[in-house]
Amino acid sequence: MRFLASTLVLSTVLLTTASCTKEPSQKETAKDAYLLTSFRDNGDGLHLAYSYDAKDWTDLDTIYLKPKVGSKLMRDPDIKQGPDGTYHMVWTSGWGDLGIGYAYSKDLQNWSEQKFIPLMENFEGAKLCWAPELFFDEAKQQFLIVWSTAIDNAPTPDDEFRAYYSLTKDFESFTDPALFFDPGFNNIDTTLLKQGSAYYAILKETDDQGAQDYGSIYAAKAESLLGPYTLLESPILRKEQAEGPTVVDTAEGVVVYYDYYVNHRYGGKISKDWIQWEEVPGDIAFPDGQRHGSILSVPLELVESLRSQAASVAPQPALKGEFTADPAIRAFGDRYYIYPTSDRPYWNTKEFAVWSSPNLVDWEKETVFMDLRHDVSWANNKAWAPDCIEKDGKYYFYFCGEHSIGVAVADSPTGPFHDALDRSLIDNEKIKTFSIDPYAFIDDDGQAYLYFGNGTPTVYRLNDDMISFDGDPVEFPLKDFREGIVVFKRNGLYYFMWSIDDARSPDYRVGWGTSTSPYGPVTTPEENFIVLRQNGPAQGTAHHSIVNVPGTDRWYVAYHRHAIPGGGGYKRETCIVEMKFDAEGNILPMDPMSDPFADNPAGEPISLSAK
Numbered sequence: 001m002r003f004l005a006s007t008l009v010l011s012t013v014l015l016t017t018a019s020c021t022k023e024p025s026q027k028e029t030a031k032d033a034y035l036l037t038s039f040r041d042n043g044d045g046l047h048l049a050y051s052y053d054a055k056d057w058t059d060l061d062t063i064y065l066k067p068k069v070g071s072k073l074m075r076d077p078d079i080k081q082g083p084d085g086t087y088h089m090v091w092t093s094g095w096g097d098l099g100i101g102y103a104y105s106k107d108l109q110n111w112s113e114q115k116f117i118p119l120m121e122n123f124e125g126a127k128l129c130w131a132p133e134l135f136f137d138e139a140k141q142q143f144l145i146v147w148s149t150a151i152d153n154a155p156t157p158d159d160e161f162r163a164y165y166s167l168t169k170d171f172e173s174f175t176d177p178a179l180f181f182d183p184g185f186n187n188i189d190t191t192l193l194k195q196g197s198a199y200y201a202i203l204k205e206t207d208d209q210g211a212q213d214y215g216s217i218y219a220a221k222a223e224s225l226l227g228p229y230t231l232l233e234s235p236i237l238r239k240e241q242a243e244g245p246t247v248v249d250t251a252e253g254v255v256v257y258y259d260y261y262v263n264h265r266y267g268g269k270i271s272k273d274w275i276q277w278e279e280v281p282g283d284i285a286f287p288d289g290q291r292h293g294s295i296l297s298v299p300l301e302l303v304e305s306l307r308s309q310a311a312s313v314a315p316q317p318a319l320k321g322e323f324t325a326d327p328a329i330r331a332f333g334d335r336y337y338i339y340p341t342s343d344r345p346y347w348n349t350k351e352f353a354v355w356s357s358p359n360l361v362d363w364e365k366e367t368v369f370m371d372l373r374h375d376v377s378w379a380n381n382k383a384w385a386p387d388c389i390e391k392d393g394k395y396y397f398y399f400c401g402e403h404s405i406g407v408a409v410a411d412s413p414t415g416p417f418h419d420a421l422d423r424s425l426i427d428n429e430k431i432k433t434f435s436i437d438p439y440a441f442i443d444d445d446g447q448a449y450l451y452f453g454n455g456t457p458t459v460y461r462l463n464d465d466m467i468s469f470d471g472d473p474v475e476f477p478l479k480d481f482r483e484g485i486v487v488f489k490r491n492g493l494y495y496f497m498w499s500i501d502d503a504r505s506p507d508y509r510v511g512w513g514t515s516t517s518p519y520g521p522v523t524t525p526e527e528n529f530i531v532l533r534q535n536g537p538a539q540g541t542a543h544h545s546i547v548n549v550p551g552t553d554r555w556y557v558a559y560h561r562h563a564i565p566g567g568g569g570y571k572r573e574t575c576i577v578e579m580k581f582d583a584e585g586n587i588l589p590m591d592p593m594s595d596p597f598a599d600n601p602a603g604e605p606i607s608l609s610a611k
Helices: 007-019 300-311
Strands: 032-038 046-051 058-065 075-081 087-092 100-105 115-117 130-137 142-151 160-168 178-181 187-195 198-205 217-222 243-250 253-260 265-271 295-299 324-332 335-342 351-357 364-371 387-391 394-401 404-410 439-442 448-452 458-461 483-490 493-500 509-515 530-532 542-548 555-562 572-579
Touching: 032 075, 032 300, 046 300, 058 300, 075 295, 087 130, 130 187, 142 187, 160 187, 178 198, 187 243, 198 243, 198 253, 217 253, 243 295, 295 300, 324 387, 324 555, 335 387, 387 439, 394 439, 439 483, 448 483, 483 542, 493 542, 509 542
Parallel strands: 075 130, 324 542
Antiparallel strands: 032 046, 032 295, 046 058, 075 087, 087 100, 100 115, 130 142, 142 160, 160 178, 187 198, 198 217, 243 253, 253 265, 324 335, 324 572, 335 351, 351 364, 387 394, 394 404, 439 448, 448 458, 483 493, 493 509, 509 530, 542 555, 555 572
């Protein structure tokens, strides 16, 4: 690995870094955040997911309350905040219960004793209470509880499903249940929204499974909370196997999400006028196993408190506040830089950013320096797994776009970078391997190489211009190889490291070997071939890169793990672990549950004199 030596180059780096504009994250621009309630399986308890945009939801991986009342289920949990800051929750406590569960909390982590509210026990013909929801009436300073009930509709054989309501100021005394709204057909899962002076009820027409006649999701409108409501002509969702609508009012419009309960996924529609409903733009992502719940807007501080508590089971990530992956770590001048993938739902990433640190401990996001949609003519999406290297005072940024590899050039490690070729450097259609995950290596003699590939490890010899190749690509085998090649040199020996398995797998891991040539063959050790692997809550620990502290024989690995909490294949976070060698030069196994700077908060500042 080569490092800057020129004082002139270093001054340029520091000046440009100091003057770059920081790009705020989605969390930094949010004033509030959202929580989404849920349950799993048949009703195991309260689950929560968070989002900063009400589109991309991340599970907090915690059961915050387990059911103890009624039939001891917790389904369809709904939470609303009262004027004193208390959060009140109601839920379906059983399939055939004639009441619902209730509890309250100040922080959503510590809950009151649970209570069973027998709303329909004395209502003739009532057979169940499902999907209760709360709405706080500010004018009358009371809560409305609305729920679905099946009434024995004798002498006809079919039950009548309608929404009923009760009012309470203290969750101790309740008005007698009364019909909330009768649209003229069986319906369940009513949820409410006030917009301006109008009130909207969203409800699901029941499905006839035997006849394969599936109900629509409708909205109804009223001028007062208790109606009368008028059914709007345009359904939100027409005749599909979806239920459990939940609604949120956003700057883009009213969004209604619903549970495709057979396909185990969520869908959503958005409208600005309650007439025209369209698919929610962009990617929406819900936690695996998400079931009928509701959305509430909460202070950002509450979400951060819940996240911190849930994340306390493992060392903190190096890059905080965003989902990042595939980190390429380098030392330029007196700072370290990480060029990661900025994780987005379903890997639909469009932009690249760079983070920097003086010591490997204190990281800050410098800027978003490239957006494929604006800065590249040949790709618009899949901005993945980049790398950056310096040669002769220029910075070469190798990056993925639409499964091909490009190269951009800058005079500073933070950019601005410009596309050097106005086309891809490696076209995926013209190469055997899947052309992703570039990694640049400059040998002691100044010769540069570009490694890449998913499936087949491949390397090109780079020309001196760093943007063209000298000869054809060379393929070489690596044991159990999947992707993410890293190459470095230590004591005259070439070290190869790579990722094994799929990025979505908890057992995504790192193997290694050595060679006397940058082209291989690579010899793998009989023992400790795997040197970075899942441990406890730290899962999916791979796709890494390495950095040597200049002037020393101390080495560190930047890698990603599935985010804690709620992570997975495209919700990951960048971490750092120290890499050590034994006397024979073997890489020793690394523990992703270890904090490399727990006893050294000053980290690893770069000493320019030592270089």
